[in-house]
Amino acid sequence: MRRLIVVFIGMATLxxxxxxxxxxxxxxxTMATTTSTDNTGLLDELIPHFxxxxxxxxxxxxxxxxxxxxMGENCDVDILMVHAPPAEKKFVGSGFxxxxxxxxxxxxxxxxxxxxxxxxxxxAIAEALQxxxxxxxxxxxxxxxxxxxxxxxxxxxAAGLPVPERESWYVQTGQGMLxxxxxxxxxxxxTMTDRGTYIKYxxxxxxxxxxxxxxxxxxxxxxxxxxxxxxxxxxxxxxYDTAKQFIEWITDxxxxxxxxxxxxxxxxxxxxxxxx
Amino acid sequence: xxSRWSHxxxxxxxxxxxxxxGFFQAFTLLLSGNAETYSAIWSTVKVSSYSIGCSLxxxxxxxxxxxxxxxxxxxxxxxxxxxxxxxPTVFIGLLxxxxxxxxxxxxxxxxxxxLPGIAIGQTILAMPIIIGLTATAVESMDxxxxxxxxxxxxxxxxxxxxxxxxxxHGILAGAIAAYGRVMTEVGISMMVGGNIKWHTRxxxxxxxxxxxxxxxxxxxxxxxxxxxxxxCVNVTISFxxxxx
Numbered sequence: 001m002r003r004l005i006v007v008f009i010g011m012a013t014l015x016x017x018x019x020x021x022x023x024x025x026x027x028x029x030t031m032a033t034t035t036s037t038d039n040t041g042l043l044d045e046l047i048p049h050f051x052x053x054x055x056x057x058x059x060x061x062x063x064x065x066x067x068x069x070x071m072g073e074n075c076d077v078d079i080l081m082v083h084a085p086p087a088e089k090k091f092v093g094s095g096f097x098x099x100x101x102x103x104x105x106x107x108x109x110x111x112x113x114x115x116x117x118x119x120x121x122x123x124a125i126a127e128a129l130q131x132x133x134x135x136x137x138x139x140x141x142x143x144x145x146x147x148x149x150x151x152x153x154x155x156x157x158a159a160g161l162p163v164p165e166r167e168s169w170y171v172q173t174g175q176g177m178l179x180x181x182x183x184x185x186x187x188x189x190x191t192m193t194d195r196g197t198y199i200k201y202x203x204x205x206x207x208x209x210x211x212x213x214x215x216x217x218x219x220x221x222x223x224x225x226x227x228x229x230x231x232x233x234x235x236x237x238x239x240y241d242t243a244k245q246f247i248e249w250i251t252d253x254x255x256x257x258x259x260x261x262x263x264x265x266x267x268x269x270x271x272x273x274x275x276x
Numbered sequence: 277x278x279s280r281w282s283h284x285x286x287x288x289x290x291x292x293x294x295x296x297x298g299f300f301q302a303f304t305l306l307l308s309g310n311a312e313t314y315s316a317i318w319s320t321v322k323v324s325s326y327s328i329g330c331s332l333x334x335x336x337x338x339x340x341x342x343x344x345x346x347x348x349x350x351x352x353x354x355x356x357x358x359x360x361x362x363x364p365t366v367f368i369g370l371l372x373x374x375x376x377x378x379x380x381x382x383x384x385x386x387x388x389x390x391l392p393g394i395a396i397g398q399t400i401l402a403m404p405i406i407i408g409l410t411a412t413a414v415e416s417m418d419x420x421x422x423x424x425x426x427x428x429x430x431x432x433x434x435x436x437x438x439x440x441x442x443x444x445h446g447i448l449a450g451a452i453a454a455y456g457r458v459m460t461e462v463g464i465s466m467m468v469g470g471n472i473k474w475h476t477r478x479x480x481x482x483x484x485x486x487x488x489x490x491x492x493x494x495x496x497x498x499x500x501x502x503x504x505x506x507x508c509v510n511v512t513i514s515f516x517x518x519x520x
Contacts, residue, residue, distance in 0.1 A: 061470030075378035
């Protein structure tokens with residue numbers, strides 16, 4: 001009995017001695033970002049360079065743009081890297097964020113089964129969506145209020161169609177981009193994705209995926225990524241100066257070149273476009 | 277017909293492939309000392325030890341009182357505890373997020389996106405299990421035992437301690453059940469911890485991420501690593517159980 005108590009106390013002491021739960025360091029920065037920058041491996045590639053250059057440790061949590069903006073509004077993070085320009089402008093306009101800078105873009109594409117059952121290949125985006133609807137082709141949507149999801153919904157509206165909801169052919173996954181592509185794969189359906197994530201998917205399947213790009217290169221399909229610092233007036237504890245340092249770094253020539261050089265299967269995933 | 281079968285076989289071969297791939301990858305990860313994997317293992321072990329430690333410290337006395345003493349409303353209290361055993365982890369995650377966000381009541385402590393933050397949520401998850409199973413163990417204790425201990429001339433303190441000692445196996449079963457839930461939950465770790473690489477990425481959130489990335493083999497590998505840890509814990513416990 002006594003021995004057991006000793007063992008207990010010993011374990012409790014040991015637990016207390018286990019070196020530090022990460023104490024908030026001055027030289028660290030918390031960022032909320034979208035799944036595409038994380039799932040493609042871009043941040044794994046970029047962030048070590050930032051650490052080497054500045055000694056600042058950037059910690060990021062990957063989520064949809066909608067939740068990322070909410071985390072910014074709640075002062076849970078210091079900086080955002082997101083891709084929904086209209087929502088971002090509203091965010092800055094409401095005084096939650098400041099110093100919004102565009103850093104890079106890629107484009108959205110509609111992908112679908114190689115045999116293209118609804119026949120949308122090569123059509124303009126609006127016409128392609130109308131065809132999917134009239135042919136009742138399976139369309140898999142993120143359905144999670146992410147940047148990609150917001151873009152997709154705006155495309156239905158732009159095509160003059162009501163936003164699909166509870167239609168038998170319209171599947172809302174509520175999951176990340178690659179998970180959604182995999183579901184489209186299983187259901188033999190269409191989906192919209194950013195090109196970066198599509199290349200990652202191609203790479204996962206060793207360059208021979210069942211889903212192919214069917215609609216692309218439409219001007220409305222541009223996918224712009226930006227960084228936004230959280231406003232110090234809204235969140236006094238946000239590390240504005242450190243966030244500013246990151247913004248300076250990612251928009252300078254060196255980091256922009258790193259983004260340009262980030263490739264899978266020899267294809268670039270993002271095109272840098274920061275105005276210097 | 278033939279094409280259907282060949283499709284079936286090809287399809288399932290892919291699934292088998294990533295399960296097999298996962299087995300090999302699990303060994304490679306562990307033996308090569310993969311830094312990311314060990315960071316996730318370390319976070320998992322650390323955070324689950326903290327939460328199970330806290331919930332044992334608070335849960336055993338509470339559970340003992342609930343089982344040992346008779347008082348008004350005991351049955352309703354018991355029902356509440358049993359209901360709380362079914363708390364969904366995403367719901368706990370959401371509640372703890374609401375508490376810990378900078379605009380929440382505990383926002384000043386900066387616990388969001390940290391391991392202690394996750395530990396708070398996991399303690400809420402484990403406590404009802406420990407309390408409930410401890411109470412059951414105490415209740416199902418042989419009533420004659422109490423009389424025997426008292427007839428041997430034990431005072432109140434000794435009676436209390438020997439009763440606790442006698443139901444150690446029931447309490448241990450509760451602790452193991454709670455540890456299993458805490459180690460394998462993903463909702464709290466994801467919502468409160470944020471799955472931050474090198475910091476709050478646990479094995480379960482890493483599995484969720486690898487699945488999102490389409491790296492199923494890697495996800496399977498991490499799942500096996502988690503099982504291996506659970507196995508080590510249970511071996512240690514059964515060793516202790518034989519000795520005491």
